[in-house]
Amino acid sequence: MAHWTDSIVGDRMAVDREFNDHVMNSRFSSQEWGLIMTATEFEIENADDADSARIVVNTEKVPQIIPELDNIRKQMGAMGGGQESSSGGGIVDSIKGALGLGDDGKQGQQEKLEDAERLTQAYADALQKHLEEKGKWEQVRIAYQE
Secondary structure, three states: OHHHHHHHHHHHHHHHHHHHHHHHOOOOHHHHHHHHHOEEEEEEEEEOOOOOHHHHEEEEOOHHHHHHHHHHHHHHHHOOOOOOOOOOHHHHHHHHHHHOOOOOOOOHHHHHHHHHHHHHHHHHHHHHHHHHHHOOHHHHHHHHHH
């Protein structure tokens, strides 16, 4: 039997395009976001209740990839490219690092994890809204239960 998310691949692609602005305005580059999404699983909470069912994210695997986000950013910087987001790279972060105020360490990793969780849940909310607007939500909710 196919996984319930297999039936919404096209819908996810549409939401990906719509959600791109959110990613661009976040602390994550598109490459980092791709890795986060790879480690994120989608579930439907309260799937048996049509009124309260909603898509939620399972991010239990995301902490394992958080250290890799730094590697992606370093590789992008080494290639001379990369996205200079509000929290990524640049002279301000270099100065903060020199003063010992940088984003490394457990606090920085925890902040990245929390930001990733918030952004993935916002994506899940956008996906559910898209499915509702296209009249597919009920079908997807039922498929999840099977």
